[in-house]
Amino acid sequence: MSALTEGSIIAGRYRLGRPLAKGGMGSVFFAEHLQLRTGVAIKLMAPALAASADARARFEREAQASAVIKSPNVVQVYDYGVEGDCPYIVMELLDGEDLEHRLVRVGRPSLAATLDIVEQVCKALRRAHELGLVHRDLKPANLFLSRHGDEEELVKILDFGIAKANGPVLAGNATRTGTLIGSPQYMSPEQVRRGKEVDPRSDLWSLGVIAYRCVTGRLPFTGEEIGDLLVEICTDPIPAPSSIDGALGPEVDRFFERALTRDVGKRFQSAGEFAEAFAAVVRGDVPAPMSTSSPNHAPGPPPEPIAAVVSPPASASGAGGTLSPSGLSVAQSPASKPRTIAVAVGIALAASLAVGLGALAWSRSSAPSAPVSSSESEGKRPASSEPSPAGTTSGTASASGTASASGTASASATASASATAGGETAPPGRPLKGAVQPKKGTKTGHDPLDHQ
Numbered sequence: 322m323s324a325l326t327e328g329s330i331i332a333g334r335y336r337l338g339r340p341l342a343k344g345g346m347g348s349v350f351f352a353e354h355l356q357l358r359t360g361v362a363i364k365l366m367a368p369a370l371a372a373s374a375d376a377r378a379r380f381e382r383e384a385q386a387s388a389v390i391k392s393p394n395v396v397q398v399y400d401y402g403v404e405g406d407c408p409y410i411v412m413e414l415l416d417g418e419d420l421e422h423r424l425v426r427v428g429r430p431s432l433a434a435t436l437d438i439v440e441q442v443c444k445a446l447r448r449a450h451e452l453g454l455v456h457r458d459l460k461p462a463n464l465f466l467s468r469h470g471d472e473e474e475l476v477k478i479l480d481f482g483i484a485k486a487n488g489p490v491l492a493g494n495a496t497r498t499g500t501l502i503g504s505p506q507y508m509s510p511e512q513v514r515r516g517k518e519v520d521p522r523s524d525l526w527s528l529g530v531i532a533y534r535c536v537t538g539r540l541p542f543t544g545e546e547i548g549d550l551l552v553e554i555c556t557d558p559i560p561a562p563s564s565i566d567g568a569l570g571p572e573v574d575r576f577f578e579r580a581l582t583r584d585v586g587k588r589f590q591s592a593g594e595f596a597e598a599f600a601a602v603v604r605g606d607v608p609a610p611m612s613t614s615s616p617n618h619a620p621g622p623p624p625e626p627i628a629a630v631v632s633p634p635a636s637a638s639g640a641g642g643t644l645s646p647s648g649l650s651v652a653q654s655p656a657s658k659p660r661t662i663a664v665a666v667g668i669a670l671a672a673s674l675a676v677g678l679g680a681l682a683w684s685r686s687s688a689p690s691a692p693v694s695s696s697e698s699e700g701k702r703p704a705s706s707e708p709s710p711a712g713t714t715s716g717t718a719s720a721s722g723t724a725s726a727s728g729t730a731s732a733s734a735t736a737s738a739s740a741t742a743g744g745e746t747a748p749p750g751r752p753l754k755g756a757v758q759p760k761k762g763t764k765t766g767h768d769p770l771d772h773q
Contacts, residue, residue: 325365330355331404335363335411344462346370346380346482351414361399364410371406379482384410386454386481394445396465396477415477417468420461420531429538436603438464439532441476443596446528449478450521450592455485457512457519459527460504461534485519505547506540507531510555510583522585525595529580532599536573537565541581555583576602 329337331352338351347366354361370376384401400411418426420438430438442464449456456463456478463479505513509526512519533541541559544550559581561574576598582588589595600606 324368325404325407331363331409332400332402335361337363344480346376346383346480352411360414362412362414364412366408368407371408377408380408380410382484382486383480383482386449386484386486387412389452390445390449390454390481392445392448393475394441394477395449395481396479415465415467417466417474419479420464420466420476423466424461424534430535432536432603435532435535436600437473438466438476438535439528439599440596442478442528442531443592445476445478446521446524446592449481449484450524453486454481455519455521456481456524456527457483457485458504458507459524459531460507461531462504464531505550505554506542508551508554511585513551513554520585521592522588522590525589525592526581528592528595529577533562533577533581536569536577537562539565541577572602 325331325337327337327339327350331337334355335352336355338353340348340350341362342349345367347364347370349362349364352361352363353359366377366380370380381401384398387395387398388401396415397413398410399413402409423430442459446456458480459478465477465479466474467477468474507527507530509519509523512523512526530541542550542553542557544553559577562569562577563571563574579587579598580589580595589598
């Protein structure tokens with residue numbers, strides 16, 4: 322067959338120019354449309370494969386799939402034909418580089434840049450899957466980052482040559498039973514085991530591997546031999562992204578745990594669901610708490626002030642929290658604060674009353690029952706000027722409890738008693754409210770509750 326070289330005219334309207342790229346199926350060249358004076362890209366099938374009916378069928382299917390999807394995120398196909406013995410595809414001319422070259426040249430992109438790529442790829446996959454097409458060869462080399470002036474990069478999926486059609490979208494079937502097709506590092510477990518029996522969720526696995534490489538800078542499976550690699554894909558545990566980069570939080574781990582699960586029923590079920598879940602992780606919209614070490618940590622609302630409850634040395638529990646011997650309690654929630662305060666106040670009141678009553682009873686029981694003899698007071702100052710320590714017994718006790726959350730509540734009880742003997746008078750001053758004044762030299766018979 323005659324070789325097509327630079328300067329050759331194809332189909333009477335395309336002048337072949339310089340080579341742009343080379344792949345397994347053929348090479349891509351720049352070409353000029355002679356009538357329109359515009360540039361296009363022409364993919365020529367490799368001469369060594371042109372004689373294979375299967376290879377020619379795959380080449381034709383690539384043109385059909387790209388043409389039928391009609392998505393801005395899929396390379397546009399303008400024409401298809403055979404020049405001499407060489408099949409060709411005429412496509413839109415793209416300016417930029419594929420993701421494989423970008424990752425090698427620049428390194429891993431940011432989470433935001435990865436999200437932009439994922440969302441655009443998912444738009445194309447959603448359209449393809451709606452038409453019953455499964456790409457089966459998603460990899461960075463087949464994702465082209467196209468520049469359009471000063472606008473943002475547009476991601477375009479290339480090479481639908483081994484696409485699987487679940488329906489009459491494409492003519493024929495280019496895959497033989499038992500043939501391993503696709504790029505091994507990005508193949509799903511079901512594609513490894515049953516190459517023909519795959520559905521759109523296989524493409525989502527491949528996209529998960531691409532995103533994993535973008536996020537971590539490495540592939541989840543690294544077997545050097547093809548056999549070892551395929552075993553890893555089907556059986557080996559997948560390293561958590563946070564174990565590779567500690568700045569990635571647990572929510573990133575959970576996303577890839579689902580994206581790369583071998584159970585297709587637990588995997589993301591559609592391209593839209595995949596994109597939404599990854600966007601939630603990157604933008605911090607996930608309900609799970611973000612990692613404090615992650616640069617993408619989304620700060621939550623400020624914590625509510627802790628309500629400290631001061632209580633007597635006792636232990637009690639209420640609906641709003643626990644009163645411990647330390648005297649501190651943390652309110653569990655805003656709704657439980659009123660009950661916490663009420664419980665604390667009740668405990669404080671009961672403790673104060675008990676201590677006060679106990680002190681009053683003690684003071685009465687310790688008062689002298691006989692007057693002091695006159696001889697003991699000779700040579701001393703008059704009893705009316707200074708009370709005798711031996712002749713006066715007094716007891717005072719108080720207890721208070723304060724609970725504070727948004728407000729403060731307190732309660733106190735004070736009980737005091739004094740006994741005066743030997744004609745001594747109590748020190749001047751106004752007696753405490755509620756204090757019991759016993760008769761001289763006698764014990765009172767009043768019920769202490771009469772003064773409460």
